[in-house]
Amino acid sequence: MTTPDAGMGDEAGVTIRCQGNASVGVTFCDRFSFDADSVHYAVELRAPGLTARVNEVVAWIWDSDLTAFLEELAADYQGWDGERSWQTNDRDLAVSAVFRSGGYVGLVWALRPWTQAAGRWGASVTTWLEAGEQMTSLAADVRAFLAEPTAYRWIFYREGVATWIRVLELRHGNDHDNKGTEIWSSQLGIDQVARAVIRCFDEVARTYGESGCRGKWGEHFPRTELEALRRLWHAHRRSDGTWPTEAGYSG
Template sequence: MDLQDDFSDERPCVTIRCQDNVSVGVSFRDRHSADDYCVHYSVQIQAPGLSAHLDDAVAWIGNNRDLAPFLEKLAGDFTGWDGEQCWETDDRDLAVSAVFLSGGYVNLTWTLRPWRKAAGGWSASVTTRLEAGEQMASLAADIRHFLESQAS
C-alpha cells in the first residue's frame, strides 16, 4: 500500500495501493468546493488491463455517514468483524465494501458506477488488501485530511 498526499501540483491526492500487487490501486484527486457544505472530487481505479475514472463524487462536510468515518470505524475494528461492511456515496456512484481476513488484513473493494441510470451505464471494481491496524488507520486519516482540508 502506498498512501501519499501529493502537493506537487498544488492539488492534494491520496493513492492507495494493494500491498499484494502495487499495480492495483485507487486514487482520490481533483478536490474542489464551491461552498462550505460539500467537496467534489474524482476517483480513479487501476489494475492490470483496467483503468476507470469517476468525476464529481460528492462528500458532505461534517457528515458522519461519509467515507472518512466509515474507514475510521474499520480501523477501530482492527481485531476483526464478521461478514461484509459496506459504504456508498449518496449518489451511489462510489461504493466500498470491506471484508476482514484471517491474519489481520482487510480487503477493500472499490466500485465506481457513474451514469447508473443512463443507458449504457457501467461499473468497475478493484480490491486492495491492507493491514487491519496501522494501514487502515493511516488510510482513514489521509482520506479525512483530503476531504476536509481547505479546498483550492
C-alpha cells in the same frame, strides 16, 4: 498501503495500493469545492487491463462520511464477521470491507456513474491492507484529503431599496460569522443585485448546461426560481422607469 500524493492546494491526492499487488490501486484526486456543504473529487481505479475514473464524486457534510467508515474499520483491528459497506449519496462510489485471518482487510472499491450520459458502466478493484496501522494511515490520509477547504460566506442585509453585502472568509464552513474575515463589502441597489444574480445563472446555464449542474454542484439548476426572479426584476424595472436595461443586458 496508502500514499499522500504531494501537490499544491487542492491538487493533492491519496493513492491506495494493494499490498499483494502494487499494480492494483485507487486514487483520490482533483478535489474542489463551491460551497461550505460539500467537497467534490475524482476517483480512479487501476489494475492490469483496467483503468476507470469517475469525476466529481460529492461528499456532503450531512452524509455518512467515508472517513468515519474507514476509521471504524481501523479501530476494529481484531476483526469482524461478514461484510461492511458504505456508499455516497449518489451511489457512484461504494466501498465494502471484509476481514481475513492473518489480520488483513480487503476493500472492494466500486465505481458506477449516476449520470445516464456516462453510459451506465461499472468497475471495481480490491485492495488488501494490514489491519491496524495501514488502515489507520488510510483513514487519516482520506480525512486530510476530504478536509473542508476555506469557505466563503455571502451575507445580505436589506435596507430600504438598497442591499448591503458582506463576504466573509472562514477556515471551516460551519464556523460562526464572528470567526470570519471580511474580504469585501458593498452597498448595491436591488436592481444591481438582481441583475448580477440573473446574469450569473444565465452564464452557468450557457457554460455547463442545466443537466450538468447536478454533477458539478450536487443540485439541480434552479430554473423555476431564476425565471421567477427574472419576471420580478422586469416588473420592477418597468415600474421605476429604468426599462430598457442598462449596459446592454436584456435578461
